[in-house]
Amino acid sequence: MLRAVYRALWWIVAPLAVLRLLIRSRRERGYREHIGERFGRVPPRSGRSADDLAPLIWVHAVSVGETRAAQPLIEALMKAHPEARILLTHMTPNGRATGVELFGERVLRSYLPYDLPVLVRRFLRAWRPSLSIVMETEVWPTLIDECKRADVPLVLTNARMSERSYRRAARFGRAVREVFGGFSRVLAQTPSDAERLTALGARNVVVLGNLKFDMSAPPELVARGQVWRAAIGGRPVWVAASTREGEETLVLRAFAALKVPDALLILVPRHPQRFDEVSALLASHGLTSARRSVWALKPVAAGSGADVPKPLPQSVQVLLGDSMGELGAYYAAADLAFIGGSLLPLGGQNLIEACAASVPVLIGPHTFNFTQATNDAIAAGAALRVQDPQDLARGLREIFNDRARRLAMSAAASAFAARHRGATEHTVSVLSALLEESEAAKHAAASSD
Numbered sequence: 001m002l003r004a005v006y007r008a009l010w011w012i013v014a015p016l017a018v019l020r021l022l023i024r025s026r027r028e029r030g031y032r033e034h035i036g037e038r039f040g041r042v043p044p045r046s047g048r049s050a051d052d053l054a055p056l057i058w059v060h061a062v063s064v065g066e067t068r069a070a071q072p073l074i075e076a077l078m079k080a081h082p083e084a085r086i087l088l089t090h091m092t093p094n095g096r097a098t099g100v101e102l103f104g105e106r107v108l109r110s111y112l113p114y115d116l117p118v119l120v121r122r123f124l125r126a127w128r129p130s131l132s133i134v135m136e137t138e139v140w141p142t143l144i145d146e147c148k149r150a151d152v153p154l155v156l157t158n159a160r161m162s163e164r165s166y167r168r169a170a171r172f173g174r175a176v177r178e179v180f181g182g183f184s185r186v187l188a189q190t191p192s193d194a195e196r197l198t199a200l201g202a203r204n205v206v207v208l209g210n211l212k213f214d215m216s217a218p219p220e221l222v223a224r225g226q227v228w229r230a231a232i233g234g235r236p237v238w239v240a241a242s243t244r245e246g247e248e249t250l251v252l253r254a255f256a257a258l259k260v261p262d263a264l265l266i267l268v269p270r271h272p273q274r275f276d277e278v279s280a281l282l283a284s285h286g287l288t289s290a291r292r293s294v295w296a297l298k299p300v301a302a303g304s305g306a307d308v309p310k311p312l313p314q315s316v317q318v319l320l321g322d323s324m325g326e327l328g329a330y331y332a333a334a335d336l337a338f339i340g341g342s343l344l345p346l347g348g349q350n351l352i353e354a355c356a357a358s359v360p361v362l363i364g365p366h367t368f369n370f371t372q373a374t375n376d377a378i379a380a381g382a383a384l385r386v387q388d389p390q391d392l393a394r395g396l397r398e399i400f401n402d403r404a405r406r407l408a409m410s411a412a413a414s415a416f417a418a419r420h421r422g423a424t425e426h427t428v429s430v431l432s433a434l435l436e437e438s439e440a441a442k443h444a445a446a447s448s449d
Helices: 002-024 035-039 064-080 093-106 117-127 141-149 163-170 174-180 191-199 219-232 247-258 272-284 327-332 352-356 368-379 389-400 403-419 423-448
Strands: 056-060 085-090 108-111 131-135 154-159 185-188 205-207 237-243 264-269 289-291 318-320 336-339 361-363 383-385
Touching: 002 035, 002 141, 035 108, 056 064, 064 085, 064 093, 064 131, 064 154, 064 423, 085 093, 093 108, 117 141, 131 423, 141 154, 154 191, 154 423, 163 191, 163 368, 185 191, 185 423, 191 205, 191 368, 219 327, 237 247, 237 327, 247 264, 247 272, 247 389, 264 272, 264 327, 272 289, 272 318, 327 352, 336 389, 352 368, 352 403, 361 389, 368 383, 368 403, 383 403, 389 403
Parallel strands: 056 085, 056 131, 085 108, 131 154, 154 185, 185 205, 237 264, 237 336, 264 318, 289 318, 336 361, 361 383
Antiparallel strands: none
C-alpha cells in the first residue's frame, strides 16, 4: 500500500519537479540543462548497444560531497577493471560539475532519473549496468525494485545511518524493511551504522570503514593554498568551511567576539549560488572583505595549479571563498578550521578533509550526520566541540594563543586521518567479486539463449 502511494505521489510531483528545476535555474543555470536525463532519456551514442561486451559500473553520487568521497573508489575501480566503463550519476549541477573536474572524459555521466518505474526501466535499458553503486544515504525504493527486477546488483556503499534517520525510517515498519532488503550488499562505515541498517532490513551488511579517509587534496591544491598563505602573510588565519544558510551570521558573531589581533577569516559557503548573498551579508556587517575570484587570478605557470595573487591588504578582515573545488587550498592556507552545518541543527559536514590537511578542527553541537567520525576526532585530540558562537570564539582564541596546543592538535589530526585509511581497498575487493558474479551470470544467460 505504501509503495503504491509513493509511486502515485511521484506521478503528481514529477511535473512540479520540472517547474522547480526551472525556478532553481534562475540562481544556478545548471538546473535547466539535461532535463531529459531526469526522465531516463540517454543522449544518442551515450548508452550501450546489445553487443557491447564491456562491463559498465554505475556509481551514483548525489552532489559535491558524495562525488569527492567516491573519487578514490572510482579511481581504484578504474585501475582494477581497465576493461570496464564507469557511469557517474548525480542529482545536482554542482555534483555534476565536480565529476567533470575530477574525471573529465574518463567517465560517462548523467542525472539520475526520477524514481518512477517507467523512467528507471528506461534508464536501465539504455545503460545496462553490470554493477550499480549508490553512495552513503541514497535509498530510492523504485530504483531498488527495478534493479532487482533487472538482475542488476545494487550496493549501498560507504553507507551511514544516523540515529535520527533510523528513528524516522523505522516508523514505516515492514515497508522500509522490504526496501532496505532489496540491496545486494550494504557496505557500512561503522558498526553503529551497520547495526541500524540491519535493523531496517538490510542484508549482507559488512563494516568496511569510511571512504572519505582515503581522500587527499591534490598537490596542486595544497601548493595553491601555500601560495595564498604567503600572500596573506603571518596573520592568524581560520577558515569557516561549508557554512550553510543562517550560519554565516553566527560565524560572524564569533568573529566579532574573537579579539585576536589581525585575525583573518576565510569564509567558504557550501553552496555557490549563495556567494553573492554572503558577500552582501559581509558588507551589511561593515566588514572589509575580498573575494577569492577577484584577489587570486594570475596563474604562476601552465599546469602549476597555483596562483600568485597580490599581497592581501591588512585591512581585509574576511576572504570570501567564492570558488568550487578548492577546499583543500583553503585548508592549506589556514591555521584552524571550523566545519559548517554544525552550529544549526543541520547534521554537520565532513571534518576528515581538514584533519587530513593537519588542520585543528572546531565543530558545533549538531553533527548527527557524522557522529562517529566527529566523536573519534574529538577523542583523538584532533577536534574541539563548541556549543555556540561565543564558545567558538573562545575556542579559537585559546588555540590561537597556545602554539603548543595548536601543534599538538595538528599532529593529532594528521594521525587520526592516517589511522583510518584503507576502506577503498576493502570496498573494491567486495565490488570486484560482485562484478565477476554479475558478468558470469550474464554470459551464462546469453549462452542459454
